[in-house]
Amino acid sequence: MTDIAALESYAGELSEAAQRSQAASVKQHQYIHNDAMTDVVTEAGFVPSLAKQARLHAEAIPNAVAELSGQMADGRVHDSEAAGRALMANGQQFYARSSDPKISRTLWQRIDATVSTHILDEASPAFVQGIVPSLGLTPLEVYDWIDTVVDVMVDADGNVRVLSSQDPGQDPVSYAATANVASSAYPPIKSAALLDAGILAVSEFTSSLYPDYIEVMTDEDGNLRVLQVVGAGKDMTNYALSAFPPAEFVVPTGYYVWLIPNQSNEDGRGNNAESPALPVGMGYMWKDGALLPLADPVNTTTNTGSAWPAFAQRFYELTGFGSVFVPAAVGGTPQTAGAALTSFGATNHWDVGGTLRVTALSRVQATFAALDGAGIMWQMGGLLGGGGERDAQNIDNPAGSTGSITAADYKTAVQGMLAYFQSGLQRTKLPFIMRRLAMDGTGDTTGFQQIRAAQMDLCANVPNIYMGWTGGLAAVKAGRVKADTYDLHFLQQDLNDMGRCMASVAAYVCLGRA
Incomplete structure (x- = not known):
């Protein structure tokens, strides 16, 4: 009995579906074949038949043409604005030729017998081509x-x-x-x-x-x-900007602190005249034992520029937060102990046993104290650097170094330096945002290629290490390097780009904004 009842119910549903289909077929026939005066009654309301729609459109076209003619009295391009105005009624628009070879015609609207309003110019094909x-x-x-x-x-x-x-x-x-x-x-x-x-x-x-x-x-x-x-x-x-930032700049209520380790391209050897000029309050730097408004030169070298004003500018645009920089980079210093130059001293490196990381940590801690003393709200942002030039040169030629290193040694040293600052600053997820190594005047050698590959591997596989800028190699290959004995220092335009790109990554890493 249950199966029979189910079949009877199903048969009823089929019958209802057939009835609905038949009704819809009738409506479709009426919609297609009824005359030009008929509306078809549907569940959604009255729908004019196809013939009626065609009639309504045919009746509307003259009205639309008349309305358009009322606005554009004719399709002519008149010899002059005055000539066209004389033939128009008030409110009508018209085209007139222009004496400017860059303009094919100008659209005007007549106000009265003596005045027309300029609407727009259309560029001439010859000008565009x-x-x-x-x-x-x-x-x-x-x-x-x-x-x-x-x-x-x-x-x-x-x-x-x-x-x-x-x-x-x-x-x-x-x-x-x-x-x-x-x-x-x-x-x-x-x-x-x-x-x-x-x-x-x-x-x-x-x-x-x-x-x-x-x-x-x-x-x-x-x-x-x-x-x-x-x-x-x-x-x-x-292209430099003469009026940045806009007048609506608001002093941030909080700041991120950034430590700058590694070498001379982090320190900056650009031109401070081409570095962005920032309003007071957008950024600060720890320099000469004091907290100062951010401005190049961030380092102690006279009239040089760095990536960090451009970084602060972009970071503020993306987040509304200010930046505080603790410069600690030293030119010619390697990430690894074995690549240290003998002439610089065996401990002048960023590896275990080196003095640079110890000095940098004390500077960050002094910056924290100065910010607290000034009543400035802050939080630690991370490390901004990368270096690798001295390490790459050692791989190519270890002469003059305290030892010889490999790309694997470089990766170990980077991770060790980050762990040192994570522990010393008590921030286990402190990020390191890197700029990728370029090359020097000797060309794109094996050493530089291996260190670049090591950096990319670190960013791809090690937590809290991110790639912030890869534009250095293209800049150096294009000849955009400072004219000195090293042939590896970025010009200011690329330092500015480096800062902006690294700031975009920093905004994402710290705040999820990019």
């Missing part, structure tokens, strides 16, 4: 910022010009090429348009079509300033 992509960018290219699309181009004068921007679900907003004329060979460019498009104070545009990259920001005056441009297969070009 004549654009010189002097920075390695394709002349017309789309750069995406989250879901906002911005069209930019590089004109024959090397100016980046914004053509249009579009928010998700919104109509594109066009901007005339002439509206974005820069006063110099490269931006600032007026960019209220980008602000309207929802682009924030610091924005990055990456091409979805080409491997090109442009990083820009808007200052407090609404000007778009280009920070850097990288073309496919080309070196990065950086």
Whole structure:
């Protein structure tokens, strides 16, 4: 009986489904075949038949044409604004030719018999086709910022010009090429348009079509300033800012403390004139036994620049926190004891038994005391460094060193140094954010290759060690090194890039922000 009852129930359900299908078939037939005056009654309401929809569209077209004609009286391009205005009614829009060869036509709207309002200029095809992509960018290219699309181009004068921007679900907003004329060979460019498009104070545009990259920001005056441009297969070009940070800078309520160990590229041998100038309160440094406002030179060498002002700037942008730096790097000092130069002293290294780590730890502790004395809220951030130059040179040629080392020795020494500071500062998860080794004037030798591979292996497999910047090798290969006897010191533009990149990693490591 149970099986029979189930079959009867199932048969009933099939019957109901068949009835619904038949009813839907009738509605579909009415929708397709009824006349131009009929609406079909459905569960969702009245739906006009296909014939009625066609009739309604046909009736609407003349009205739409009339409305468009009311706004654009004709499709002509008039010889001049005055000529077009004379033929229009108030409120109507019209095109007129321009005497500027860069403009194909200008859209105007008549206000009255004597006045028209300028709407926009359209760039001439000849002007667009004549654009010189002097920075390695394709002349017309789309750069995406989250879901906002911005069209930019590089004109024959090397100016980046914004053509249009579009928010998700919104109509594109066009901007005339002439509206974005820069006063110099490269931006600032007026960019209220980008602000309207929802682009924030610091924005990055990456091409979805080409491997090109442009990083820009808007200052407090609404000007778009280009920070850097990288073309496919080309070196990065950086541009300094004259008005950074914006006026709305707020002194942080808390600071992260960063220890700087290792060698001269951590110490910095750049140009302090090209290092970002920061507002008081964005960062501090422990120098000459005192807590001072952050500014290059962070080290004791006169008129040199480092990565750390740019780091502090970017870290503040991403997190709202300030940075305090404890510089302890010493040029020519290795990570490993065996690579120490005899002329420097057998203990002048960062390995077990070396004096550098002991000095660095005491400086960090003195910085903590100074911050407490000044009433500044702080927490330990981590180590920022990497070094490896002296170790790589030892692998290639151990002459003049206290011993000889391998890449495995380097990895052991890095982990030992981190463990030393984790224990001494009582922070078991203290991170080490590294910059990858480059090379020196002798070329990309076996030693440099092995140390770079060791660094990447450490970052991939050892907890609390992260890779923060890998751009050094490309910089040195491109010849961007300081003119000295070493041929391995980064120029300021790459130190600034190093600082920004390491700050992005630090923001993620410390706060999950990037």
